[in-house]
Amino acid sequence: DTVEAYAPGFRASVLGRQILSPKGLERKFGLVGGDIMHGNMSLDQLWSARPILGHGAYRGPLKGLYMCGAGSHPGGGVTGAPGHNCAAEVLAERGMLKRIFG
Secondary structure, rough: HHHHHHHHHHHOOOOOOOOOOOOHHHHHHHHHHHOOOOOOOOHHHHHHHHOOOOOOOOOOOOOEEEEEOOOOOOOOOOOHHHHHHHHHHHHHHHHOOOOOOO
């Protein structure tokens, strides 16, 4: 109703909808606990501790493995920030850009 009030005709453009519970998100997309942020956004899951302490700055446990999804700093949402930051780290590692972390 709120969207329809600001965008008349929107309701008629909706072809369908799907509502998923956290358990449904886990089953359908593999999101543990239905968590779209790939880890609780608590103090132990922020900055260099994301996704786990020791593997921040977008580097994985294997040489050449980089992480740039919702489990990386600054977290999920539709910002593109984890991918942007990861790309900057890859370029810096190859001497093509000034390093932004570490």
